[in-house]
Amino acid sequence: MANAHKRRKQPEVVRRNLLDHAARIAAESGITAVTVQAVSAAAGVTKGGFTHHFPSKQALMDALFQELLNDIGTALAERVQVDPEPHGAFTRAYLNVVVNRDSDEKLNTWASLAVLMLNDPDLRKTWADWFLLRLDQYRETDIDLAIVRLATDGLWLSDISGVPLPDREQLCTRLVQLTLPRGR
């Protein structure tokens, strides 16, 4: 795997792998484990190959964070659109995106987001701005549901930290109920 010299060139696949493995390593082992060396090796290229795709390590970080935001944003928008009930649609989407991590490494999405965010003051602000924008966008339908959203944050945080939740299923349905009009 070390000789990417002589294999089929698939630059966008390599770029994808670099981003994915960076996210995975960050989620699994923390930001200190995300070195150019480790990410490159995991993606099957050398550091030189890394540099070709990203001018610097920071560029990789920024691109990854932006992509995470984009993925989450898309997933949220999709769920809002198919929700027949307008009231609390955004909060419900936020909840479902976190809970329903059916896809493969979608758990890593939130873990990576958190790890990157907590280790870069700039990214914290980026997140805050991004989230406030969505919040303002849905201010009419999702008023007074802050508790549910906060509990949702606590949910993926507990997933990351490894604190198990008894009755996770039941807890989620209760949270969903809280987002519906008139309490139910």
Add this chain to the structure above:
Amino acid sequence: MANAHKRRKQPEVVRRNLLDHAARIAAESGITAVTVQAVSAAAGVTKGGFTHHFPSKQALMDALFQELLNDIGTALAERVQVDPEPHGAFTRAYLNVVVNRDSDEKLNTWASLAVLMLNDPDLRKTWADWFLLRLDQYRETDIDLAIVRLATDGLWLSDISGVPLPDREQLCTRLVQLTLPRGR
């Protein structure tokens, strides 16, 4: 440590500074900024001074994390003890400890905890075990209050990430009400 008063220089102050500044730097700038040089310089000593108090960087980290756990544990126990209402006393304490960050660097407590935890799988497990222990300890009085605790986690996370909360005051009182028997 035998002679408590009339110390010679003030080594315990230096040790304290090392721990405090490590926590502050971690909370403010992430784990990557927590180098022994940075911590030492912030505490007003050189690396040599650092080494005298902590045999390694990991020792500093472990001591800090353990201290954070201890501080939180003490604060929780205190609040539980003075709470006249048994039902939900632990969850209320958890909530109040997070909300009532009267002391100056108590915001840093949770931020440091999160930063350290998310960057060391071992510490994640330590936290999970620690939290589960408390949870089991108060399982009779704090059953079915997971939502409030999760929302509390979301609360300090929003503090760290910089997402402002409208009606923070009102939101906290609502959360407290949820911990009281009979809903409110």
Add this chain to the structure above:
DNA sequence: GACAAAAAACCGAACGTTTGGTATCTTTGG
């Protein structure tokens, strides 16, 4: 299509810096 030129993709080694750690001095206070 053939085929050379150009561009893209990637390697591999080296660079200068910073990291955590160690070993050796010097100062301080009782």
Add this chain to the structure above:
DNA sequence: CCAAAGATACCAAACGTTCGGTTTTTTGTC
């Protein structure tokens, strides 16, 4: 004087980055 407290000097390893070279793919021309 003497041990604790800390400074200074140094080390090997790892870090991110730079750069010239090599291989693959695309492009331009006939």
